[in-house]
Amino acid sequence: MNAETHLGYLLFLFDWLIRLAALAWIPVRCPPAAARSWLLLVGFVPLFGLPLYLLLGHPWLAKQRRQRQALASQLIRDRQANLAMLRWTPTAHGMSADITRLAERLGDFMPVHGNAVELLDDYDRSIAALVSDIDNAREEVHLLYYLMFDDAVGRTIFDALQRASARGVRCRLLLDAVGAKPGLRAFAKPLRDAGVEVHAMLAGGLKWRSLSRMDLRNHRKLALIDRRIGYVGSQNLADAAFVPGYPNRELVARVRGPVVRQIAALFASDWLIETGERLVIGEFPTNAEGSTPAQMLPSGPAYPFENARNLVVALVQRARRRVVLVTPYFVPDDMTLGALRVAALSGVDVQLVLSMSNNQRLTRWAQRSYYDELLKAGVRIALYRPHFLHAKHLSVDDEVALIGSINLDIRSFALNAEAGLVCFDPAVVARLHEVESDYLRDSQQLELHQWRRRPRWHRSVEGMARLADSLM
Structure with missing residues (x-):
C-alpha cells in the first residue's frame, strides 16, 4: 500500500471522525433547529463546516460579560423596589396583566404609568427632533446605536454632540463596533477630543475571541436626553438611503415620563458591560407626563432566555x-x-x-x-x-x-x-x-x-x- 493510499484512508477516517464528533457535540450546544442546520453543513463539508461551527455555532459570551449583565439586572430590580408608587397594575386579569408580568420576569423592568409616547414615522423629522433635543440638553446626552455612518445624518449628530459638550453637557456615545465602524473611524477621535466619551460595543478583530462569539452584535437604538426624554425605535444614525437603492422607512417612539428611567438603566447596563464602569443614575422626575403605561423589554444573549x-x-x-x-x-x-x-x-x-x-x-x-x-x-x-x-x-x-x-x-x-x-x-x-x-x-x-x-x-x-x- 503506497503513501497516497495511506493518506486517502487517513483523510477518510478524519472526515468521519469530524461527522461523528459533530453528531455527539452540536445537539448538546444548540437548539434543535440550529443543530439540524449545522449538522447538515458539517455532514456535507466537514473540513469547512467544523471550523465555521467553532466560530459561529454557539452564542457564547465571556464570563465577565455575563456576570456584568447579572449585576446590572440585580441593580435594576433593587432600585425598582423603592419605586412602588410608579408601578402600573392592570385593572383586570387578561392580556396586559400576563404580558407585564412576563416582560418584567424576562427583562427586569416593571410596568410604569404616567408616560407620554409620540410616534415619529417621518425619517427626517425624527432626526431633527433628536438633534433639537440634544441642542436643548443641559445636563447629559446618552446615545446607543447600532449604525453611525460618515454621512449627512452622522455629521449632524456629530456636530450636535460637539455643541452639547462645549456647553458643559456630559455626553456619552456607545456604538456597535462592526455596524458603526464608519462612524467610529470618522468621529471617535474628534468627539473624544471635544470631551465626549465614546466606546465601541462588542469589539471585532482580534479582540472578539476573548469577549464573545464573533458575530454577536448590539442592535439597539436608544437615546436619553437630560433624564427627561428618551428615544426607542428602528432608526440608525445614518442617511435614509445609506444602502443604495433602498431608502429606509422607520418608526421611532419619543417618550417622556417614568419609562425614561428604564432607558437610562438600559444604557447604564450596556455601559457597565462594555467598560466596567457603574454610572450613577441621578434623580428622575416622578410626575406624570402622560397617561400611557409602558415598560422596556431588553433582549440579548447575556440574558438566560430569548x-x-x-x-x-x-x-x-x-x-x-x-x-x-x-x-x-x-x-x-x-x-x-x-x-x-x-x-x-x-x-x-x-x-x-x-x-x-x-x-x-x-x-x-x-x-x-x-x-x-x-x-x-x-x-x-x-x-x-x-x-x-x-x-x-x-x-x-x-x-x-x-x-x-x-x-x-x-x-x-x-x-x-x-x-x-x-x-x-x-x-x-x-x-x-x-x-x-x-x-x-x-x-x-x-x-x-x-x-x-x-x-x-x-x-x-x-x-x-x-x-x-x-x-x-
Whole structure:
C-alpha cells in the first residue's frame, strides 16, 4: 500500500471522525433547529463546516460579560423596589396583566404609568427632533446605536454632540463596533477630543475571541436626553438611503415620563458591560407626563432566555381579534412560526407586513420559503413597495403595542442585543394602526393561488436558503 493510499484512508477516517464528533457535540450546544442546520453543513463539508461551527455555532459570551449583565439586572430590580408608587397594575386579569408580568420576569423592568409616547414615522423629522433635543440638553446626552455612518445624518449628530459638550453637557456615545465602524473611524477621535466619551460595543478583530462569539452584535437604538426624554425605535444614525437603492422607512417612539428611567438603566447596563464602569443614575422626575403605561423589554444573549422571541410569541398567542407584525427581516424559529399559524387558524386576523425590497439577498430567499404555509393557515402577508420598510413593531387588538429594534428572525431573537418599548394604551395602539394602514395602502397583498405560480426553481432556492436560517 503506497503513501497516497495511506493518506486517502487517513483523510477518510478524519472526515468521519469530524461527522461523528459533530453528531455527539452540536445537539448538546444548540437548539434543535440550529443543530439540524449545522449538522447538515458539517455532514456535507466537514473540513469547512467544523471550523465555521467553532466560530459561529454557539452564542457564547465571556464570563465577565455575563456576570456584568447579572449585576446590572440585580441593580435594576433593587432600585425598582423603592419605586412602588410608579408601578402600573392592570385593572383586570387578561392580556396586559400576563404580558407585564412576563416582560418584567424576562427583562427586569416593571410596568410604569404616567408616560407620554409620540410616534415619529417621518425619517427626517425624527432626526431633527433628536438633534433639537440634544441642542436643548443641559445636563447629559446618552446615545446607543447600532449604525453611525460618515454621512449627512452622522455629521449632524456629530456636530450636535460637539455643541452639547462645549456647553458643559456630559455626553456619552456607545456604538456597535462592526455596524458603526464608519462612524467610529470618522468621529471617535474628534468627539473624544471635544470631551465626549465614546466606546465601541462588542469589539471585532482580534479582540472578539476573548469577549464573545464573533458575530454577536448590539442592535439597539436608544437615546436619553437630560433624564427627561428618551428615544426607542428602528432608526440608525445614518442617511435614509445609506444602502443604495433602498431608502429606509422607520418608526421611532419619543417618550417622556417614568419609562425614561428604564432607558437610562438600559444604557447604564450596556455601559457597565462594555467598560466596567457603574454610572450613577441621578434623580428622575416622578410626575406624570402622560397617561400611557409602558415598560422596556431588553433582549440579548447575556440574558438566560430569548426575551424578544418569548414576548412576541406570548403576544401573538393572546391576541383575540387582530395582530399586525411589521419587520424587514422575517426568518422565524419554529415557536414563532407555530404561534402565527395557530392564531390565524383560531380566527385571529394575523397581518404580516414585510418589505418588497430587501438588502439581504439570502434573507430575502429564506423568508419567501415561509409564505406558502402561512398563507395556507390564513395569515395575510403584505409586501410594502415604496421603500425598504426597516420599521419593527407589533400591535395586538386595541390593547398592546411593541416598538423597537426587534426583527422577527432568529438572529434578532438569539444573537443580537435588542430593545423594545411595550405600551398598554389604546391611544398609542390607535396611532400605530394609522401607521400600519398607511403601509398597507402602499403594499401588495399576496394571494396563495398566485404565490404558488412562481417558478419551481424559486422554490428550490428558497428551500436551500431556509436551511441556513440559524446561520444568518
